[in-house]
Amino acid sequence: MGVYREGKYTLKFTNLPVLAGTYTVAGPIEGQGPLGRYFDLVYEDSLLGENTWEKAEVRMLHEAVDGVLKGRNLRASDIDYLIGGDLLNQITASSFAARDLDIPFLGLYSACATFSEALIVSAMMVASGASNRVVAGVSSHHDTAERQFRFPTEFANQRPMTATWTVTGSGACLIEKEEEANKNLPRLSSATLGRVVDAGIKDAYDMGSAMAPAAADTIKRHLEDTRQVPEAYDLIITGDLSRVGKPLVEDLLSQEGIEVMRVLNDCGIIIYDPKQDVHAGGSGAACSALVTGGYLYKELLNGNWNRILLVATGALLSPTTIQQGESIPGIAHAIAIER
Amino acid sequence: MGVYREGKYTLKFTNLPVLAGTYTVAGPIEGQGPLGRYFDLVYEDSLLGENTWEKAEVRMLHEAVDGVLKGRNLRASDIDYLIGGDLLNQITASSFAARDLDIPFLGLYSACATFSEALIVSAMMVASGASNRVVAGVSSHHDTAERQFRFPTEFANQRPMTATWTVTGSGACLIEKEEEANKNLPRLSSATLGRVVDAGIKDAYDMGSAMAPAAADTIKRHLEDTRQVPEAYDLIITGDLSRVGKPLVEDLLSQEGIEVMRVLNDCGIIIYDPKQDVHAGGSGAACSALVTGGYLYKELLNGNWNRILLVATGALLSPTTIQQGESIPGIAHAIAIER
Numbered sequence: 037m038g039v040y041r042e043g044k045y046t047l048k049f050t051n052l053p054v055l056a057g058t059y060t061v062a063g064p065i066e067g068q069g070p071l072g073r074y075f076d077l078v079y080e081d082s083l084l085g086e087n088t089w090e091k092a093e094v095r096m097l098h099e100a101v102d103g104v105l106k107g108r109n110l111r112a113s114d115i116d117y118l119i120g121g122d123l124l125n126q127i128t129a130s131s132f133a134a135r136d137l138d139i140p141f142l143g144l145y146s147a148c149a150t151f152s153e154a155l156i157v158s159a160m161m162v163a164s165g166a167s168n169r170v171v172a173g174v175s176s177h178h179d180t181a182e183r184q185f186r187f188p189t190e191f192a193n194q195r196p197m198t199a200t201w202t203v204t205g206s207g208a209c210l211i212e213k214e215e216e217a218n219k220n221l222p223r224l225s226s227a228t229l230g231r232v233v234d235a236g237i238k239d240a241y242d243m244g245s246a247m248a249p250a251a252a253d254t255i256k257r258h259l260e261d262t263r264q265v266p267e268a269y270d271l272i273i274t275g276d277l278s279r280v281g282k283p284l285v286e287d288l289l290s291q292e293g294i295e296v297m298r299v300l301n302d303c304g305i306i307i308y309d310p311k312q313d314v315h316a317g318g319s320g321a322a323c324s325a326l327v328t329g330g331y332l333y334k335e336l337l338n339g340n341w342n343r344i345l346l347v348a349t350g351a352l353l354s355p356t357t358i359q360q361g362e363s364i365p366g367i368a369h370a371i372a373i374e375r
Numbered sequence: 376m377g378v379y380r381e382g383k384y385t386l387k388f389t390n391l392p393v394l395a396g397t398y399t400v401a402g403p404i405e406g407q408g409p410l411g412r413y414f415d416l417v418y419e420d421s422l423l424g425e426n427t428w429e430k431a432e433v434r435m436l437h438e439a440v441d442g443v444l445k446g447r448n449l450r451a452s453d454i455d456y457l458i459g460g461d462l463l464n465q466i467t468a469s470s471f472a473a474r475d476l477d478i479p480f481l482g483l484y485s486a487c488a489t490f491s492e493a494l495i496v497s498a499m500m501v502a503s504g505a506s507n508r509v510v511a512g513v514s515s516h517h518d519t520a521e522r523q524f525r526f527p528t529e530f531a532n533q534r535p536m537t538a539t540w541t542v543t544g545s546g547a548c549l550i551e552k553e554e555e556a557n558k559n560l561p562r563l564s565s566a567t568l569g570r571v572v573d574a575g576i577k578d579a580y581d582m583g584s585a586m587a588p589a590a591a592d593t594i595k596r597h598l599e600d601t602r603q604v605p606e607a608y609d610l611i612i613t614g615d616l617s618r619v620g621k622p623l624v625e626d627l628l629s630q631e632g633i634e635v636m637r638v639l640n641d642c643g644i645i646i647y648d649p650k651q652d653v654h655a656g657g658s659g660a661a662c663s664a665l666v667t668g669g670y671l672y673k674e675l676l677n678g679n680w681n682r683i684l685l686v687a688t689g690a691l692l693s694p695t696t697i698q699q700g701e702s703i704p705g706i707a708h709a710i711a712i713e714r
């Protein structure tokens with residue numbers, strides 16, 4: 037068997053699936069941020085010359101998939117499956133990109149945790165023998181997300197300091213069977229799918245607080261299932277908890293006797309500079325995809341890290357659930373990437 | 376390995392995952408339809424006593440999962456993963472049901488093809504060794520879907536005769552490893568994930584025409600990959616092509632030299648009686664789930680059929696894509712169920 041369970045919830049992959057390449061497409065604010073030089077393609081304008089932001093988002097995702105294939109001299113027809121999703125209603129950025137790419141498509145949704153969910157399903161498909169080569173891809177776009185989840189950008193409402201800024205960008209990852217890929221590339225070794233955890237937060241402008249309990253739950257279960265201490269990883273990196281959610285995770289885990297402060301960071305915190313005035317940090321499915329596919333992947337290749345646990349986090353709200361008085365449940369999916 | 380590929384796109388499962396139980400929850404119109412007696416729970420009222428249709432949909436999905444577990448004397452904690460989705464923006468019916476069930480959750484979206492997508496991912500997880508026991512569950516609701524995709528029900532707009540009626544209901548399936556289950560139960564043997572196919576249809580009231588090319592594509596690839604004639608199956612059943620889309624699939628496949636007319640049927644056609652005035656037929660993620668989990672599963676157990684190919688079909692539209700002048704791409708995922 038190519039996949040087995042360790043502990044109650046964690047999947048271990050044998051014949052470790054190889055993260056054989058990444059490609060990242062970033063919007064202008066992301067390109068100006070501290071990680072800008074790690075992104076493969078940076079746009080100066082968030083419309084990309086299209087006439088709607090939604091069409092720009094479809095194109096970004098398509099370009100990320102094209103980019104990761106070109107990097108290995110592959111064509112779309114060399115890929116068995118495209119696995120991914122995005123934040124748009126009915127994940128239309130992904131399904132329209134899949135239409136244009138003509139690859140069988142497995143659509144996923146875990147809000148901003150969709151990136152790690154896609155890596156997990158990809159790893160499972162490759163480790164199980166279902167496929168030799170898949171692409172996992174996700175996108176998000178500040179302007180498509182704002183007008184869908186909150187207010188149109190043109191409305192210029194004032195955002196509270198707990199708000200995060202949805203990352204404009206896309207990231208695609210090529211996941212291959214060991215024999216297909218260079219032996220020295222990073223691998224996907226284990227994964228923990230998250231439970232939906234609801235802390236009762238109802239403020240759609242404070243998703244860090246809504247998601248922190250889910251992140252803490254998944255990190256705890258992952259470490260317990262695999263019998264590891266946090267320092268077994270050089271870095272445990274959450275998706276988009278922001279400056280509000282990260283200290284909450286540290287506190288929640290500390291109450292359980294797990295001290296993560298020395299190894300914990302958050303994609304949403306490091307993708308922007310505080311001077312960029314995005315408030316609490318970045319969010320969106322592309323937040324963890326840009327940081328992982330750009331920064332982390334390249335630093336893994338450089339040997340600066342050996343073992344990373346990515347814990348992308350998602351806030352499972354919709355405008356309808358908010359209007360109906362529901363709280364915001366969170367989810368977090370963890371995947372270990374190692375050299 | 377528990378999964379391997381046959382042909383270019385089709386997955387074959389070894390140690391065939393067992394479809395160890397189903398539970399279906401239906402709304403009033405579905406209960407009055409010709410398959411009403413096959414459903415496990417039928418509500419007289421589509422609100423279920425809740426104060427919104429969305430909350431009713433969450434409850435239906437929760438009850439379907441509870442029902443399938445109770446049928447085998449299992450508790451939620453006996454299940455490794457809940458795998459599913461629905462038509463609501465951000466698949467909130469599924470994520471809220473998963474919150475209340477407290478099972479690790481893998482969220483999917485393929486519009487009305489989400490049911491077969493969930494069965495495929497479930498089969499892959501069980502066949503690969505990732506899990507011994509998962510539940511796949513989906514839901515849809517006429518009133519939540521109408522107000523989200525088209526007009527609020529209260530608006531009472533006139534529907535053209537090509538329109539389908541979104542099924543109100545939910546279905547959950549228990550998928551287990553062979554050793555866990557009774558040997559005589561139906562199994563999931565192979566699957567073909569679909570490509571996104573766009574026929575250029577722009578009418579959101581004619582989803583049968585929009586999805587038919589995707590269904591034909593998936594059926595053709597499945598039969599080619601597995602080197603089978605259509606009659607290798609007692610029944611090839613599409614998800615919700617309706618009286619408009621089914622003849623189109625027959626024509627499209629006939630043009631390729633594949634004659635399916637003798638074995639083809641459609642869940643959307645058989646779930647309602649023409650006298651029920653739903654126009655072209657039923658649709659929604661619950662359409663194929665109710666027909667499969669209710670009617671087909673019970674008739675497989677009765678020995679009336681031995682091999683069925685379920686080809687659930689999805690229209691990948693959103694109100695935003697329609698308003699931006701995009702056409703409606705379709706997708707279809709096929710899974711073979713056999714005794």
